[in-house]
Amino acid sequence: MSTNIDFKAIWQQQDVVAKxxxxxxxxxxxxxKKKTRNKLLWTNGLLIAVTIYxxxxxxxxxxxxxxxxxxxxxxxxxxFVAYLLISNGLLLDLFKSHAEAxxxxxxxxxLAIKRKQxxxxxxxxxLYLITLFVGVTLFMIEPVIKMGxxxxxxxxxxLFAWMAFAYFYLIPRxxxxxxxxxxTIIEKLQTINDQLTQTGHLE
Amino acid sequence: xxFEEIYDTYYSKIFRLCMGYMNDHDWAQDVTQETFITVWxxxxxxxNESTIGTWIYRIASNHCLRQLEKQSKMPKGEMPxxxxxxxxxxxxxxxxxxxxxxAELPEIDRIIISLELEDVKQAEIANIVGLxxxxxxVKVYRIKEKLSQKFKKYEHQY
Numbered sequence: 001m002s003t004n005i006d007f008k009a010i011w012q013q014q015d016v017v018a019k020x021x022x023x024x025x026x027x028x029x030x031x032x033k034k035k036t037r038n039k040l041l042w043t044n045g046l047l048i049a050v051t052i053y054x055x056x057x058x059x060x061x062x063x064x065x066x067x068x069x070x071x072x073x074x075x076x077x078x079x080f081v082a083y084l085l086i087s088n089g090l091l092l093d094l095f096k097s098h099a100e101a102x103x104x105x106x107x108x109x110x111l112a113i114k115r116k117q118x119x120x121x122x123x124x125x126x127l128y129l130i131t132l133f134v135g136v137t138l139f140m141i142e143p144v145i146k147m148g149x150x151x152x153x154x155x156x157x158x159l160f161a162w163m164a165f166a167y168f169y170l171i172p173r174x175x176x177x178x179x180x181x182x183x184t185i186i187e188k189l190q191t192i193n194d195q196l197t198q199t200g201h202l203e
Numbered sequence: 204x205x206f207e208e209i210y211d212t213y214y215s216k217i218f219r220l221c222m223g224y225m226n227d228h229d230w231a232q233d234v235t236q237e238t239f240i241t242v243w244x245x246x247x248x249x250x251n252e253s254t255i256g257t258w259i260y261r262i263a264s265n266h267c268l269r270q271l272e273k274q275s276k277m278p279k280g281e282m283p284x285x286x287x288x289x290x291x292x293x294x295x296x297x298x299x300x301x302x303x304x305x306a307e308l309p310e311i312d313r314i315i316i317s318l319e320l321e322d323v324k325q326a327e328i329a330n331i332v333g334l335x336x337x338x339x340x341v342k343v344y345r346i347k348e349k350l351s352q353k354f355k356k357y358e359h360q361y
Contacts, residue, residue, distance in 0.1 A: 011320035104333025195311040
């Protein structure tokens with residue numbers, strides 16, 4: 001098959017759109033990034049502050065003397081903070097890719113990141129919920145004792161029902177939806193990766 | 204080389220590479236801009252381990268590859284009609300045809316042939332893509348063959 005068409009000449013004739021003022025583009029991108037980051041920090045900071053405030057308030061409000069209240073409060077706060085950090089991708093190193101690597105290495109990196117994200121989202125969300133569940137259960141022991149048998153039972157039944165709903169319905173539903181999205185991306189990445197790995201026989 | 208010099212020298216080259224990959228003017232322009240934002244952010248980390256060209260082409264190629272994440276969120280077939288690619292009316296039909304043929308190739312082939320047509324040395328392409336030079340040489344030959352077949356087929360049609 002002849003390849004006498006001068007592709008290079010045709011290629012070079014492609015109209016190139018007018019170059020935008022790159023300094024302006026960079027400035028805009030920087031502003032956008034800062035705005036997104038500030039929003040993220042502000043929302044997360046607010047959520048954490050409110051949680052800590054309520055736990056501390058309840059702790060002192062009830063003049064707590066039981067160790068379960070302290071352990072429960074700490075578990076809840078730790079779980080919450082860890083979850084927010086991970087779910088917002090603030091653990092940057094875990095999901096960092098190197099755009100200046102060669103395509104082969106970059107694709108491998110992207111595949112690894114996607115798989116890590118899948119683990120984080122599926123396993124850690126469940127782990128977070130369990131931590132939260134244990135934390136709140138422990139934290140509630142003291143106030144519930146003071147509430148009396150009936151209201152105490154109501155409080156625990158509500159807590160268990162909510163946790164069961166979240167664990168057996170909400171999270172699996174979310175994971176299923178995200179899995180489908182990841183599976184598509186991972187499959188595409190794998191296909192491109194195969195284009196590179198299957199070239200070994202050409203040599 | 205200062206960032207401004209890099210931008211002036213490589214803008215058209217990177218734009219064409221992105222066009223070869225995406226065959227969509229607006230999209231190619233966005234990815235070109237994303238590439239230069241990364242170049243600007245990482246220029247101080249550039250250690251002369253490769254030529255500046257290889258380094259920039261690597262960033263651009265990887266930005267192109269990364270687009271599949273966006274594609275999966277909005278597959279091209281489901282794009283609203285007004286967002287479909289409409290090349291500028293003054294673009295030569297042969298040029299349109301070439302980019303159309305390239306866009307039909309597998310992703311890695313699109314990058315390799317775009318770099319080859321951009322006159323990047325095959326040793327450098329090997330360095331950008333992460334394959335051996337021999338592999339690139341064979342691949343370029345095969346891609347050109349495929350491209351010629353497609354090109355002629357379409358030329359007969361129109």
